[in-house]
Amino acid sequence: xxxxxxxxxxxxxxxxxxxxxxxxxxxxxxxxxxxxxxxxxxxxxxxxxxxxxxxxxxxxxxxxxxxxxxxxxxxxxxxxxxxxxxxxxxxxxxxxxxxxxxxxxxxxxxxxxxxxxxxxxxxxxxxxxxxxxxxxxxxxxxxxxxxxxxxxxxxxxxxxxxxxxxxxxxxxxxxxxxxxxxxxxxxxxxxxxxxxxxxxxxxxxxxxxxxxxxxxxxxxxxxxxxxxxxxxxxxxxxxxxxxxxxxxxxxxxxxxxxxxxxxxxxxxxxxxxxxxxxxxxxxxxxxxxxxxxxxxxxxxxxxxxxxxxxxxxxxxxxxxxxxxxxxxxxxxxxxxxxxxxxxxxxxxxxxxxxxxxxxxxxxxxxxxxxxxxxxxxxxxxxxxxxxxxxxxxxxxxxxxxxxxxxxxxxxxxxxxxxxxxxxxxxxxxxxxxxxxxxxxxxxxxxxxxxxxxxxxxxxxxxxxxxxxxxxxxxxx
Numbered sequence: 463x464x465x466x467x468x469x470x471x472x473x474x475x476x477x478x479x480x481x482x483x484x485x486x487x488x489x490x491x492x493x494x495x496x497x498x499x500x501x502x503x504x505x506x507x508x509x510x511x512x513x514x515x516x517x518x519x520x521x522x523x524x525x526x527x528x529x530x531x532x533x534x535x536x537x538x539x540x541x542x543x544x545x546x547x548x549x550x551x552x553x554x555x556x557x558x559x560x561x562x563x564x565x566x567x568x569x570x571x572x573x574x575x576x577x578x579x580x581x582x583x584x585x586x587x588x589x590x591x592x593x594x595x596x597x598x599x600x601x602x603x604x605x606x607x608x609x610x611x612x613x614x615x616x617x618x619x620x621x622x623x624x625x626x627x628x629x630x631x632x633x634x635x636x637x638x639x640x641x642x643x644x645x646x647x648x649x650x651x652x653x654x655x656x657x658x659x660x661x662x663x664x665x666x667x668x669x670x671x672x673x674x675x676x677x678x679x680x681x682x683x684x685x686x687x688x689x690x691x692x693x694x695x696x697x698x699x700x701x702x703x704x705x706x707x708x709x710x711x712x713x714x715x716x717x718x719x720x721x722x723x724x725x726x727x728x729x730x731x732x733x734x735x736x737x738x739x740x741x742x743x744x745x746x747x748x749x750x751x752x753x754x755x756x757x758x759x760x761x762x763x764x765x766x767x768x769x770x771x772x773x774x775x776x777x778x779x780x781x782x783x784x785x786x787x788x789x790x791x792x793x794x795x796x797x798x799x800x801x802x803x804x805x806x807x808x809x810x811x812x813x814x815x816x817x818x819x820x821x822x823x824x825x826x827x828x829x830x831x832x833x834x835x836x837x838x839x840x841x842x843x844x845x846x847x848x849x850x851x852x853x854x855x856x857x858x859x860x861x862x863x864x865x866x867x868x869x870x871x872x873x874x875x876x877x878x879x880x881x882x883x884x885x886x887x888x889x890x891x892x893x894x895x896x897x898x899x900x901x902x903x904x905x906x907x908x909x910x911x912x913x914x915x916x917x918x919x920x921x922x923x924x925x926x927x928x929x930x931x932x933x934x935x936x937x938x
Contacts, residue, residue, distance in 0.1 A: 517780070556587050596666045599635070603627065623923035624679075636920035638666060639676045644915060646677065647901040650882035674894075681897035683922040686930045688900045691727050691907055692742055693936040698722045700750045700864055701743060703759065704872030705734060706880055709888025710895050717879055717899070718742065721871035726906040728879070728899040730889075736761040750858070752866045755848060767855040771798050772868040774856075777845055790836045790846065797832070801825050801857055805867055808860075822860040829856070875906060907934065 541547050569578050604617040616625060623636055634642075638660070645651040645659070653670040660666040695701060701720050708715040708730050716734045720727045720742050731738035736745070736758040743762075750766040753759040754773045775798055781791035804821045807813040813821075829849070836846035849856070859867040879902065889895045908915050913933040921931055930936075 513784075553589070556589060559587070594664045596664060597635070618926060620924060623920075634668065634672070634676050636923045637916055638664075638668075639680060639923065640916040640919040642673050643677060643680055643901055643919060644905065646673070647882075647898065648878065648905045650878065650885045652886060677901065678893060678897050680919055680922065681900040683925070683928060684900050684904050684931070686928045687922070687934045688727075688903055690930045690934055690936045691725055691903055694725045695720045695722060695727045695742065696744060696747065697936070698725065698749060700752070700866070701747070702752045702866060702869045702871040703739065703743065704754065704869055704876050705739075705756070706876050706883075708879075708883060708895075710892065711890055715888070715895070717876070717883075719872050719875045719879070721875045723871075724907070724910050726875045726903060726910060728875075728902045728906075730895045730899050734758065750862065750865050752859075752869050752871075754869060755852060760851075766858060766862075766865075768858040768865050768867065769852040769855040770867075770869040771802065771856070772870070774798055774849070774852075777848075781842055781845060785839050785842060788837050788839050788842050790832065790839075790842050793832055794829070794845075794849065797825055797829050798856075801860065802867060805859060808863065818860055822857050825860075826853075826857060829853070878902075878906075904931075904934075 567578060567581060570576065571578055599621065601619050601622055603619075606615050607613065608615055618625060624630070624633055626633070642653075642656050642660075645656045646653055651659075653673045656673055657668050657670050660668050701722055703718065703720050705716050705718045708717040710730070715730050715732060716738065718729045718731060718739065718741075720729075727742055729742045731741055734756075739758050745762065746764055747762055748764045750768065751759060751762060752768040752770060754770045759767070775795060778791045778795040778798070781788065782795070785791070801822075804813065804818060804825075808815075808818050830853070833846055833850055833853070836843050859865045889898055904918070905915060907913075908918060911933055913931075918931045918933070922929070
């Protein structure tokens, strides 16, 4: 051994007591780090839930409430001048005039008292509502008894809406009931405000309870028409369903909507399951469904499916905001937008059917390759699994031009119901629930088919027996 090595000092050996203390310190450090990890995990979960709640609250606003302090330099309201202003619109000249009034000019100038010459005549028109007063009809009904069976026989005029006499002899007419139906069911005005409007504007005294009973009467008469609309939806080749929350006597319910280009049917059910969905659309439905990613819709095994691309693009936007370093969501967003661009080109006639088929194959292949490497972010991995389940239904609209790529029909149909839920909070009884979805279906379909609502409700009320309203019959 060299002399230098012999003279080198030896390291002191660790004693068992020292090792025990170091081991205890390390255990304490590990326990401390584990507690800190658990605390940070709980904090992360809490913040994630608060973020999701704030995001949902932002989506569900019924009106554009302020989301922060106003800007110091706000933009000027209204349309901006320039080429992008659009077509200038003004009220057209009326085709008929009911009243004529002359507005003569003074023969002397009001400023300098000089003589006014070169007098010409120009026209100004004013379109206004006439003063409305209740129209009271009295029906003098003949009542007799059959000499053979002794039963009471009563006459009925075509303008009557009911055979009730006695305490129920004074009733609202069909025009007033029609206006109340539109204001409450279609526009979401509370019945108390409808009663106030009738009293202050038309001098027609009616109570909120009276309006509710009138709505129940309309719904009862419209039951056959509603069933005809349900049959139309069931036989339609393409249906767009959706659902949202509702309330009945404070208990949670679900409002379903089934929309086609000419028909919309609502239904309020206790739950959100597949069994609830089949109350309108049977499990054997074999048409095409454009729907969101709710799992209940996948149980329609006989139907063709199209997953709503707008919902998927919205999830991409959220992931891009929450995880800007992940490349998966931007790439999916680009692919889905490219698919919509192909749809628009086909609608414009700038791409052939063969070109659509080639583009569809390329898009499906690129998405399939992309799903193999979603990354390590848990939220992105969940989105990738959802896309993998929905993969067969992502590009169905590129096969069939009649299939919508998004569920916009159902979203637009469900929006008035959401606004009414925010105002009225739902219904207070099972009968109110039934009245709600029957009348909402009738009014929405009337708008789609351009059927006059007052004439339809008058027809239903004046019929002596339940009928299907004209313009709402199911196709042969």
